[in-house]
Amino acid sequence: MSERAYIALGSNVGDRLSYLRRALKALKEHPEIRLSALSSVYETKPVGLTEQADFLNMVAAVDTALSPHALLDVTQGIEQALHRRREIRWGPRTLDIDILLYGNVTMEEDRLTIPHPRMTERAFVLVPLAELGPDVDIPGTGRTVQQQVEHVKGKEGIQRCPTISLAAEFGLTAS
Template identity: 50%
Template sequence: MTDTRSDRIAAYIGLGSNLDGPRTHVSRAFSELDALPLTQLAGHSSLYASTPVGPQDQPDFINAVARVFTRLSPLALLDQLQALEQRHRRVRQRHWGPRTLDLDLLLYANLEWQTPRLTLPHPAMHERAFVLIPLAELAPEIVLDGYTAATLAMPHQGRDLRRLVP
């Protein structure tokens, strides 16, 4: 079987970490995404530092967005992402709490889908600078609700988010 981009789905994944060396967790996750079954890393944004959403009694986050090409179904990809979180010793102590690695499936091609486990596109991505700005850096032409990621990111520039130098 040929391994061409045309027979795989482009998916976008939001990455975040604020515990135990968050920059290392996110950077390591890029290569680990590339090693997932039937999946290849096709690029990623810069790393960004952001203030936490929700409880403020926790460290700032390191965030990024990655693009992968995959043959996995949305739920199979979600399973792989959650297994990767577990390998980073992710513990879910409270909603919006600190974590070693958080991986959110943001987009899966142009699929609109809702199940008890997964909603695509990710329902809150339009309001989050830590998703929109890295997504716009990586794929400014992606269309969400009739607007490009670049257009949606503009009002969020400079809001509790700073690009980190390599």
């Protein structure tokens, strides 16, 4: 049985767009993951550690029969293959991939928390997620994604990149 998961991708080191493309290609090539939809790409100001380059962020909707933990293994493997280093919390990174939602699953473990524990505070995640699933309920909040977007701060630091459309590159229609 397949579940719909939403995955955030971000990069602020080197060729940011290339890292997003390479991560999406790896997701698409996985035999148990189907890319279903891609949000627009957004350029966003860093959060937490603000003395670093701007990010490119986006969200992918995937359908998968993988368990949440197996999906995490895949995403972390992609990060490692693209030279992700976890040296400074909220610091610069070639690639960051986070599982935001996985069906209606809620879990809180040391290794994995779903929904992502800070997604409701992050406009750079919620704005692209709202393109793909505005009416998706965020478990435990009593709000849909669109309702949460209306309550989050920092939307002014997010700019859609109108000249970048990765959906067509991956055989998907734009959101």
